[in-house]
Amino acid sequence: MKRNDPGRRQRIIDATLDVVAVHGVTGTTHRRIAAAAAVPLGSVTYYFATLDDLVTTAFVQLAEQSSCTFADRLAEATDRNSAKEAVVAIIAGSIWATPRTLLLSYELYAFAARHPPVAAVMRRWMSNSRSALERFFDPLTARALDALVEGIGIHNSIDAAPLDQEAIRTIVDRIAE
Known part of the structure; x- marks a missing residue:
């Protein structure tokens, strides 16, 4: 049929x-x-079957797409400097900088905090991001950069004076010295 x-x-x-x-x-x-x-x-x-099933499926899709986009951008890097530029591009560019993506990220984190299957997806997403970063940075720096990616996006979404690309580059350089 x-x-x-x-x-x-x-x-x-x-x-x-x-x-x-x-x-x-x-x-x-x-x-x-x-x-x-x-x-x-x-x-x-x-x-x-349930609204939770549907929301979970949608958030899993969002996490997987975002994780792939992040990894694809970092895969273009050939050395530590180009990896730092990739991180700047991820923060300042279209991956995290859109209002829709930020809103969905807020909702995803809140939902994941109450739904263990989604929390597991988030942990996998963080692990994938850190693995991509660890090609160029030690594990602690990779973790800091991973947190920075989302943290600056969140702050920029509500800050009256959001960080521009040059400021983001300076911060990434300081963390990844």
Whole structure:
């Protein structure tokens, strides 16, 4: 039997992230997701037994995509200096600097704190990031840079005077001396 809409499940997952970005996890409902995905309400519950299952799946996708983007950017580095530039680009560029990504990150961390399967995904994400950084930096420096990536993004999202790329470069240089 041929499915009429083979991309429906993925649209529901993508729409979940859109809804979470706008309404937060607590404001995310099956109805809002169905409307955002342009699918019947029954489709959401057909593919996902509970709202937690759907939100977890969406956050796993976000974490895996972000982890891959981070690793891909660092894979372009050939030495310690180009690795530091990659970290600056990750912080100041499109990976963490978008308001949507930051909002989803806030929601993801809060959700992971209460949902062990998602916390495990987050730990894997951190481990992958640190492994990518450890190609060029010792483990402690890699850990500090990993925390810096998200920390500056969070601070810049609400700071009246966010750090610019040059300031970020100076901080990365100081940490990774």
